[in-house]
Amino acid sequence: MILMRTLETLLGGEWVTTGAWIDVHDPADLRAPVARVPALSAADVAAAYDHAERGFAVWRRTSPFERARIMTDAARLLRERVARIAEDIGTEMGKTRAEATGETLKAADFLEYYAGLARQGYGTLVHDVRPDTRTHHQREPLGVVLAITPWNDPLITPARKLAPCLAAGDAAVLKPATDTPGAALHLARALHDAGLPAGVLNVVTGRGAEISEALLRDPRLAAVTFTGSNEVGEGLRAALAHTNVRFQGELGGKNATVVLADADLPAAARAVAAAGFAQAGQRCTATSRVIVERPVYEEFTALLLVETAALRVGPGLAAGTTMGPLAGARQRDGVLADIERAVEQGATVLAGGGRPADEALSHGCYVDPTVLGDVAPDLDIWREEVFGPVVALRAVDSFDEAVEAVNDSVFGLAAAVFTQDLGAAHRFADQAECGQIAVNTTTSGWDVHHPFGGFRDSGSPFKEQGEEGLRFYTRVKTVAVHFGA
Structure with a gap:
């Protein structure tokens, strides 16, 4: 018999609980819950954005070499904890042990891959018709990114999104699927234990119907990356259409x-x-x-x-x-x-x-x-x-x-x-x-280095994975410097 575990979530660098809970069940046997997670409120979401705003101010100025070190250390922790993480994925989602183990190791691959890219160049010199002028364009982080992830790949998908997000210098608010939150919390714990500064990652566990408005309407939100159904994805696209918030959707397939x-x-x-x-x-x-x-x-x-x-x-x-x-x-x-x-x-x-x-x-x-x-x-x-x-x-x-x-x-x-x-x-x-x-x-x-994404109703133009995956999480600035007399 599996005893129910109480899980904490990560807000502002602290592991917290609330007075309200969401039960998590094992789909192999629904008779009793196996875990519970905090059911955060709209006020908690606002606090998550407060933390993310402060975290972004620190993380964007953090050396890319330090970002890479933290991400690499987090990948190592995932590999060291693979047996426990795979057990929890199999319990809350139903994957076989082999599938859950592979998912954990692939999540570590994402962190390692984007840790390497974090060290690479972030801009390019370009010619300028004006004399004595040196011009370049550079990529810089967007700000606070909301990542909404599904129940079917509860660890890989957060890693697929958070790895390029963190490598680019952004902060994140992660909303994992209500049915499978434990895997995302394992990822958050690995990053936290590796030294991720407070507020750079905040995990909002809760019921979408109760907190979606707070998640999408915060003025500090710069981008939303979503993986899930077409129905929800199109709803998000419509909700953001009148804003300057960037949207990435990885949706359905046939x-x-x-x-x-x-x-x-x-x-x-x-x-x-x-x-x-x-x-x-x-x-x-x-x-x-x-x-x-x-x-x-x-x-x-x-x-x-x-x-x-x-x-x-x-x-x-x-x-x-x-x-x-x-x-x-x-x-x-x-x-x-x-x-x-x-x-x-x-x-x-x-x-x-x-x-x-x-x-x-x-x-x-x-x-x-x-x-x-x-x-x-x-x-x-x-x-x-x-x-x-x-x-x-x-x-x-x-x-x-x-x-x-x-x-x-x-x-x-x-x-x-x-x-x-x-x-x-x-x-x-x-x-x-x-x-x-x-x-x-x-x-x-x-x-992880292969660009991934579909055409037509299968998703938005922004690809995930590979170097293409960084484009969604960055903006381009062009700088011209005149150094003549």
Whole structure:
């Protein structure tokens, strides 16, 4: 039996609690909460901005070498604490131990990578037509950044945002997902223990409905970076439209994998299963649409069903589990409703389609890994993001029809193609309207130095990760110095 833990949050360099609490549950067994975090108020949010304003005044003047040292030390602490952090991620979100461990180590990678970039140049000399004039442009921090992060990657996503934010010299107010706040608090503790000055990072745990106005309306807010649903993202964009607050959104996806007739079919089936069912399909880059050339449709489908049958559903931290639960009851019920509607509209369930029969899993948020066949392009399951372990199959007659099917979506995050034809691979990369293209590999799994982000309704123009990720957190100033008589 897991005893409920009381977690503190970080405000102004101090670990604090309040009189109100939010319970955190283990999606593998919802019968009792496993932790509680402070439910901060609008007044607490205002105090967080007070702290961030003071923290920014210090951090922007802090040597980039000192910033890099603190971030590197924090990365080391994450690596040293990986077993405990992975345990907590698996408990509050449902990831397998391997997935939670990988997430922790990747979060450390983000801190280390941007610590290195913090040491690099921050401007460039440019020619000036005027004589005796030296001109340059330089990047400088924006100010106070609000980072709103999701429940599906509760440690990686805060690290993906905070690492470039801190490297640039900004201060941050972090609002982690209400369902999975513990992972973000581990990141905050590592940075705090590494010597981050008071107020540079403040973590606001609370219910969005109660504090969103305070988070978005503070006059000291310079930028908002958000990862989550399109509905919430568009609401944020609209709320900020009349202001000068910069907005970055990493939103939904309906990612497609194309399997051409000349593909290595066993490799394609393994990759689709990995991309579709890892993390119970709860990744923005998960493969949810599979477009197969008709001559190999039956053979590929059979191989995919073998891969699906080999998955072992159970508590994320249990030995042998290869797919954990969904993150909560609402998420589980929504995915089951999506599957039911797909069947009503004409799809065929080839695998899964419901909850596991195992009584030991009856108190958790489980959905069997599901493969749907006979999916027409006008079905909701083909067009709308499900965010669960559901893969839909469709046969096409040509490469051109496959590309057309990929692009027939309001989203444009990730797509993959499996082929042994180098020309087809390059044509696909050129013609697929997505921000991330994979050839003979999964749609998910990008390194920290790879620019990441989608097109169309999958996000805003600002990319995350890599050197591109710093652009959102900085502004450009041009300086001309005349040194003649």
